[in-house]
Amino acid sequence: MLKPQATATRELVNLDGLYAFKVDVDRTGHQDEWFKKPLETTLEMGVPASYNDVFADKSIRDHVGYVWYQREVRVPRGWAGERIHIRLDSATHEGMVYVNDVLVAQHVGGYMPFSADITDHVSPGRTFRLTIAVNNELTQATIPPGTVTVTEDGRRKQGYMHDFYNYAGLHRSVWLFSTPGVAIEDVTVVTGVEGTAGTVEYSAVVAGGSGSETVTVTLSDADGVEVAAGDGSNGTLTVPNAILWRPGAAYLYRLTIAVKNDDGTLLDEYSLPVGIRTVEVRGNKFLINAEPFYFTGFGMHEDHITIGKGHNAAQMVNDFELLKWVGANSFRTSHYPYSEEVLEYADRHGIVVINETAAVGLNAGFASFFGEGPKSTYSEEFVNEDTAANHRQAISELIARDKNHPSVVIWSIANEPNSSEDGARPYFAPLAELARKLDPTRPVGFVNVMMDPFDKDTITDLFDVIMLNRYYGWYVNTGDLQSAEKALEAELKGWEAKHGKPIIMTEYGADTMPGLHSLYEQPWSEEFQSSFLDMFHRVHDRVESVVGEHVWNFADFQTSNGIMRVDGNKKGAFTRDRRPKSAAFALRERWTQLGSKKQG
Structure with missing residues (x-):
C-alpha cells in the first residue's frame, strides 16, 4: 500500500479543494444515478474536512447516510502511455468513486486509503467527472460498530458505543497519480x-x-x-x-x-x-535499541474546530509543537489510524507511536452508557463473524500501510473490548496471531477496559504488553483520591504479579472545565485535574512494571449528544482550541524531568 509520490518515473496531482456537495436526504442518489450528471446543488464543500460542522444546518450535521462530492478533473497531457490512478486517503466510513459513469472503487473502513487504476476510463489532456459518494453509517459488523434506527417520524439516527463524535466526509487528501507499466x-x-x-x-x-x-x-x-x-x-x-x-x-x-x-x-x-532501530519486550521492560523506554504523552484525536477530523498540516505541526513543549515523547492513535502525514512527521522528529485500529466499542458493557439495550458482546446480534472479518481487514490494512514507519512501535488491535466475557478469547486469539504473522517485528497489544481487571480478563496473556485505561478518582472513587490511590496501586501490582509484562497506562484523566478553580480540589476544577494526575504518577513510580503513561486526553474533543458531556469530552490537558490548562504545566514539569530518570 505505497503512498503516491513524485519520482523520475511517477507524477501526482493533488485534488484537494472545493467540490460540489449534495446530501442524499431521500436516499435516491444511486437509484437516480447522480454520478452520471452534474450534481444539482448550490452547496460546496472543502476537502479535506468533515462536513458536519461546516454548514449552519442541523439536518446536515445529523444526516445519516450518503453525501456526494463532485468536481471536474483534468488528466495531465504528458501522461500518455502511463497507468493512471485515483486514490482517496480516506472516506469515512464508506466511499464509492465514480469516473464519469463508471464505479471504479468502493471501500468500507473510514481511516484507510484506497485506489483504482482508471487508465481505461480517462484520456491524457482531457477532463473527466469525478464523483464520490460517502456513507457515514456504522452497523453491527463495521469497525467501529454502530446501529441505525428510524424514528416514528421517519428520521434515521446513528447510534454507536464510542465516546467521540462520528465525523464524516473526505477527511484526507484525494490524488490523481501516474505509474509506469512496470x-x-x-x-x-x-x-x-x-x-x-x-x-x-x-x-x-x-x-x-x-x-x-x-x-x-x-x-x-x-x-x-x-x-x-x-x-x-x-x-x-x-x-x-x-x-x-x-x-x-x-x-x-x-x-x-x-x-x-x-x-x-x-x-x-x-x-x-x-529509520534503523529495534523494538523488543524483555521481561517487564520495553526496549528501543536495547535501551529501556518510558512512554510519556497522550491518547489523542484527530479533532479540530470546524473541520472535525479533517487533516490540516498547520494544525498538525501545532499539535506536535505542543507535544514537544509539554515534554511528551509519544502518543497513541486513539482510536483509529491517523493520517499518514502524522506518522511521517513523527518519523522525522523522533516521536514514538502506538498505532491503533478503529476497533473501539466492541463491548456490550457500554450499552446502557450509550443508550443501547442489554446484549451479549460475542453473539450473532453484536460481535460475530462479520465483525471479525472486518476486524481482520482493519488489522491487515493498518499494517500494510504503516509497517515501514520507525516511529510505530506497537500495534494496538482494539480499544476497550470486552475481555472477560465468554467468547473473548476465541475472538481475539486469531487476531493477535494475524497481527504477528503480518509483522513479527513489533509487539502487539490491546487496550484493557476498567471493567475487566486482572482477575476477570481472559486474553492479556495472548499479547506482549499490558495497556490499561483506568479512572480511579473519576468514574470510581469520584473525588476521593486517597481511596483511588490505594485501589490503583493494588490493581497494577495484581497485573504485575499475574503477567510480569510491561504496563502502559494508556488512559487516565478527569474532565476539567477550563477556568474553574477551587480551594478544595473539587472535581471538574483545574486543581483537581492536576492532583488527579499527580496521584496516578505517584503510583506509576512505585510499580516497577509501569513503563509509560498516556494522559487522556491531549485536548478536549467533540463527542456525541449525551447528558454526561457538555460540548464534548473535557479531559484534555489543552482545550479544544489548544490553550493549556493548569495540568499541562504540571505535566511539562514532570515529563521534562522524567526522561533522565526513566530512560537508560
Missing part, C-alpha cells in the same frame, strides 16, 4: 542492529514486467551520500557505524529502489525514508 507495487523494510552496524532487510514487489528486468537498491544517509547498495528485489544491506533512529533524536536514511530493463533504461523508481 511498477513497484509494495516495499517492506525491516531494520536491525549488529554491534555498531545497522541492517536494512528489504523486499520489493514489482508488477507488470516480463521477468527480465533488473532491480537495484541504494541506501543514502541524511546528506545524500550512498552508504550501501544491493541487487535484486529482496536482500539485506549493512550500514557500518549506523546512526540509529532514537526517540527524540530521529535519523533517517533513504532507500531507493530502481527497476531497469536489460539495456539499463529506468522503468520505475520509488524511495522511502528508513
Whole structure:
C-alpha cells in the first residue's frame, strides 16, 4: 500500500479543494444515478474536512447516510502511455468513486486509503467527472460498530458505543497519480542492529514486467551520500557505524529502489525514508535499541474546530509543537489510524507511536452508557463473524500501510473490548496471531477496559504488553483520591504479579472545565485535574512494571449528544482550541524531568 509520490518515473496531482456537495436526504442518489450528471446543488464543500460542522444546518450535521462530492478533473497531457490512478486517503466510513459513469472503487473502513487504476476510463489532456459518494453509517459488523434506527417520524439516527463524535466526509487528501507499466507495487523494510552496524532487510514487489528486468537498491544517509547498495528485489544491506533512529533524536536514511530493463533504461523508481532501530519486550521492560523506554504523552484525536477530523498540516505541526513543549515523547492513535502525514512527521522528529485500529466499542458493557439495550458482546446480534472479518481487514490494512514507519512501535488491535466475557478469547486469539504473522517485528497489544481487571480478563496473556485505561478518582472513587490511590496501586501490582509484562497506562484523566478553580480540589476544577494526575504518577513510580503513561486526553474533543458531556469530552490537558490548562504545566514539569530518570 505505497503512498503516491513524485519520482523520475511517477507524477501526482493533488485534488484537494472545493467540490460540489449534495446530501442524499431521500436516499435516491444511486437509484437516480447522480454520478452520471452534474450534481444539482448550490452547496460546496472543502476537502479535506468533515462536513458536519461546516454548514449552519442541523439536518446536515445529523444526516445519516450518503453525501456526494463532485468536481471536474483534468488528466495531465504528458501522461500518455502511463497507468493512471485515483486514490482517496480516506472516506469515512464508506466511499464509492465514480469516473464519469463508471464505479471504479468502493471501500468500507473510514481511516484507510484506497485506489483504482482508471487508465481505461480517462484520456491524457482531457477532463473527466469525478464523483464520490460517502456513507457515514456504522452497523453491527463495521469497525467501529454502530446501529441505525428510524424514528416514528421517519428520521434515521446513528447510534454507536464510542465516546467521540462520528465525523464524516473526505477527511484526507484525494490524488490523481501516474505509474509506469512496470511498477513497484509494495516495499517492506525491516531494520536491525549488529554491534555498531545497522541492517536494512528489504523486499520489493514489482508488477507488470516480463521477468527480465533488473532491480537495484541504494541506501543514502541524511546528506545524500550512498552508504550501501544491493541487487535484486529482496536482500539485506549493512550500514557500518549506523546512526540509529532514537526517540527524540530521529535519523533517517533513504532507500531507493530502481527497476531497469536489460539495456539499463529506468522503468520505475520509488524511495522511502528508513529509520534503523529495534523494538523488543524483555521481561517487564520495553526496549528501543536495547535501551529501556518510558512512554510519556497522550491518547489523542484527530479533532479540530470546524473541520472535525479533517487533516490540516498547520494544525498538525501545532499539535506536535505542543507535544514537544509539554515534554511528551509519544502518543497513541486513539482510536483509529491517523493520517499518514502524522506518522511521517513523527518519523522525522523522533516521536514514538502506538498505532491503533478503529476497533473501539466492541463491548456490550457500554450499552446502557450509550443508550443501547442489554446484549451479549460475542453473539450473532453484536460481535460475530462479520465483525471479525472486518476486524481482520482493519488489522491487515493498518499494517500494510504503516509497517515501514520507525516511529510505530506497537500495534494496538482494539480499544476497550470486552475481555472477560465468554467468547473473548476465541475472538481475539486469531487476531493477535494475524497481527504477528503480518509483522513479527513489533509487539502487539490491546487496550484493557476498567471493567475487566486482572482477575476477570481472559486474553492479556495472548499479547506482549499490558495497556490499561483506568479512572480511579473519576468514574470510581469520584473525588476521593486517597481511596483511588490505594485501589490503583493494588490493581497494577495484581497485573504485575499475574503477567510480569510491561504496563502502559494508556488512559487516565478527569474532565476539567477550563477556568474553574477551587480551594478544595473539587472535581471538574483545574486543581483537581492536576492532583488527579499527580496521584496516578505517584503510583506509576512505585510499580516497577509501569513503563509509560498516556494522559487522556491531549485536548478536549467533540463527542456525541449525551447528558454526561457538555460540548464534548473535557479531559484534555489543552482545550479544544489548544490553550493549556493548569495540568499541562504540571505535566511539562514532570515529563521534562522524567526522561533522565526513566530512560537508560
